[in-house]
Amino acid sequence: MTVQDYVRLLRRNLVLIVSLALIGLSIGLLVALTTPTRYTTSTQLLVSAQAGDAATPSELNLARGYAQQAVSSYIDIIPSSLVLQPVIDDLGLDYTVAQLSSKVSATAASTTSTAITLTVSDRNPAQAARLANAIGDSFTAVVAEQLERPVDARPSLVRIDTLEAASVPVSPSAPNIPLTVALGALLGLVGGIGVAVLRSVLDNRIRTIEDVERAVSAPTLGGIALDPHAKKRPLVVAADARDPRAEAFRSLRTNVKFLDLGEGSMALVVTSAGPGEGKSTTTANLAITFAESGARVALIDADLRLPRIADYFSIEGGVGLTEVLIGRAVASETLQHWGRGALFILPAGTVPPNPAELLGSTAMTALLNDLKAAFDIILIDSPPVGLVTDAAVLARQTQGAILVTASGKTRANRLSDAEATIEKSGAKVLGTVVTMLPTKGADRTAYGVYGG
Secondary structure, eight states: OOHHHHHHHHHHTHHHHHHHHHHHHHHHHHHHHHSOOBEEEEEEEEEEEOOOTTOOHHHHHHHHHHHHHHHHHHHHHTTSHHHHHHHHHHHTOSOOHHHHHTTEEEEESSTTOOEEEEEEEESSHHHHHHHHHHHHHHHHHHIIIIISOOTTSOOOSEEEEEEEOOOOOSSOSBOOHHHHHHHHHHHHHHHHHHHHHHHHHHOOBOOSHHHHHHHOSSOEEEEEEOOTTTTTOSOHHHHOTTSHHHHHHHHHHHHHHTSOOOSSOEEEEEEESSTTSSHHHHHHHHHHHHHHTTOOEEEEEOOSSSOOHHHHHTOOOSSSHHHHHTTSSOHHHHOEEETTTTEEEEOOOSOOSOHHHHHTSHHHHHHHHHHHHHOSEEEEEOOOTTTOSHHHHHHTTSSOEEEEEETTTSBHHHHHHHHHHHHHTTOOEEEEEEEEEOSSSTTOOHHHHHTO
């Protein structure tokens, strides 16, 4: 994915991301407000080994090394009952050793440090300072009287000095409302972005021209913008010639003309990967634009399963392609002229039980040959290639197929499969047309702007 793809992804999921960030912020605020207030203070103790006034440098180094080694074991001793029980007894605390130990921690700055930082947290700031100093005193006594006491009753070789006594804290250490709220918002934001990326990975719908070009090898011939009122006026080229979508269909006509299909008449199948992607509307408007340019155009409704062309053009569709293929009518009498140009429409006629067989018959081949002799371009509206084989059958008898795909609806894998199905039949996909392109929002494209 490119940087633009990521920006588009974030814009497309902006509401989701902002919503989860706000939820995270709210949860962080709730946690902060419900967290008990705690005050933290600490005292620093220095551990040293006495080597005597006449000690040599070597003895001094040994004493320092001994003190450094002793620190690591003292850190484990401070939260033990050996140190804490005397504090409980002296202060008359209503605590167990385990409860008091949960308020105490001891650390050293490094493995070579001889200083111990003894930290105590409590809901009462004065009590926190009182406990820290009392534990420091108790630890000093335990070391001198029990852990490091010489057998001959001489003074202890290890000395504990208080570098800095614990003071009463003036502000609580927890909850840190700004930090907790910021962390909640950050986690919500990260979660929103993660969900957006996951949705993007799982959702492989076509949204932009670039998505289409990644899914299929055929070139993009045109893009048609989304029109919420397309069902009410499917023939936008005829209804409003100045509409940007009408101009987009004319641009599509120009690109189709540039297809290298050799001399003579042009016969093209227009299909899609699935239903509701705008293939019939595209075929109808493209036929009108060709007729406007002075070409002799034959529009065939070969969707013998769900025909729409007759309804779009408001013509009689009871007799049409089916009757011609089974020999009950002739094309010259069934073709209906429409509009001011040379546009002739062959509706689908009766819906038969065997559409694929009729479309692949010699009668269909003969019909196409006759129409090629009389028209400059023949456009055939066929069923979606992802549902039935009709389009692939027809594409073999023409110069190729145009695949219509709908932005936000067609899935990339289905579009790729549609192209593969047509090519496996021995036909060629000449290009794609992307319909329903958004004119605003994250997925707005140049085609979308131009078309609406």
